[in-house]
Amino acid sequence: MRKAFINSLTTISENDNRVMLLTGDLGFSVFENYREKFLDRFINMGVAEINMTGVAAGLAMSGKVPFIYSIIPFVTMRNYEQIRNDLCYQDVNVKIVGVGAGFSYGPYGHTHHGLEDIAILRVLPNITIFSPSDSVEVGFCMKKAMEIDGPVYIRLSRAEEKSLYENDGELMVGKGSVLKKGNDVVIFSTGALVHTALAVSGELAKKGIEATIVSVHTLKPFHIETAETLIKEKKYVITIEEHSVIGGLGSIIAEVIADAGLSVPLVRIGVPDRFTKEIGNQDHMRDVNGLSVDRIMRRIEELGLFT
Amino acid sequence: MIKEVELNDLETHAKNIRREILTMSYNAQSAHTGGALSCVEILVALYFKILQIDPLKPLDADRDRLIFSKAHDAKALYAVLAEKGFFAKGLLEGYEKTGGKLPGHSTRNCVPGVEVSAGSLGHGLSMAAGVAYAGKMDNKSYKTFAVLSDGECDEGSTWEAALWSGHHKLENLTAVVDYNKLQGFGLTKDVLDLEPFADKWTAFGWCVEEVDGHNMEDLVSLFSSTPFKSDKPSIIIAHTIKGKGGIPKYENEMSSQYYPPTKEEFEEIMENLR
């Protein structure tokens, strides 16, 4: 998704000279062309994410539209109070771009995993949170980020996922997009795991269970009525996310169900509340955390939801 | 003065460690090789001449501590610990491998001898300062060493730790900066110039020495003379070369941070490092 991001940012920067790219010393083999093309609008801020965030606030207060970029923990956690006070409290026009959603940096260790970002950013007023699942959604989120005059967070995976759409014509901020319709169960997913959710729906279909699949590209704002309509009449609701099971998409859906007084069983599939001891590539890390198609199917079967 | 035979031993360790680093890099097709190669002599001097440690008692309460803050270069630390006998060299095969024991960033007690989990830059000096402070509180004689990268001297947290350690006169703390002049996406002088680097540390209450970070003899003699002053933390600015002793074309190149050696390069360098 990094390629889709930088391509989209390049186009946006050609048309709007307020746009800037600030990076926390990352971007080798991805940002060289951008740097060459927009020499005075590209700043390598060094390994100094806190300063990068505050400087971006000042630039935004003075008419610029800075995008700040690093790996998820460094651009959402290291600088969290700067995001809260300098960006959200003052509602300034800074776009945060975090790369490495979930276990993208599998064998690197937990310092590089992006597993709590949604939970901690979602509680901040004024922020918009995008979590695209393919390059079309990335382009859409970038376009919408430019239309929003305030802080936006875009959560990117590291791999290049295959495209789910021909174009972004049907996408709407705040409303998950329905990729597939089925009457028995609705599965909400976000980011790269939307592809896993689609595979799960294929497995469920073999068992005669028809699933609606929703790609939740916008986690905040979250259009409650849209989700409610999708949930009503279904026997079960499942959420699948590469994020802690606490505070992310599963929690959002639980809140919707509770607030609307719906009575439908909810299965939240996410990363358990522990640091993973094992190391391995992204697929392995997903598997040992119950996020592979196999493990998800086993979980659903164990719960006896469809017997 | 260090004896010639001893010096030869240290150079042999350094060569072995470079072989292991390059092998891990090649086998795991990993990034972060240039910065591992630049700190080999620093780690060899510390682990084989300076640190009071016993590989058989890795958690001994009186051991000297080495806090490896530039943890993305963990290959260097793992190779040195294995060479020193903290764990079997065979475990190095599990570096960044599914089911292996060695994560890309050194993680506390993933194998014996790794003191802290790091990987997010700019955390190590604060932890080292805490370890040193506790040592003084408890009247322990252990020394604490922190190995930092130049890139992480961009972080405000590094300078908070510097200020605090100077203020509290932590003479039992020594930091070493692997000053290879390259960081993640550019030259240090272009990204965020650290110069005048030594003056900054002096102003923060540290006693500073500079050294050729690949000269084993000078490193050993400097480390042996810490603390440089009885009432100040010590810092050694080690001038190094990113990618040193690896593939020639990686020396002083940013690509050494990202690309593992190709098959041909790997075979050739292993031949040369015999």
Ligand SMILES: Cc1ncc(C[n+]2csc(CCOP(=O)(O)OP(=O)(O)O)c2C)c(N)n1
């Ligand atoms: C807080 C934080 N920001 C960004 C990174 C990503 N990163 C890993 S290594 C590196 C820079 C490498 O240069 P340097 O720190 O000088 O290390 P060395 O050259 O000694 O390997 C960066 C930006 C990180 N690990 N931690």
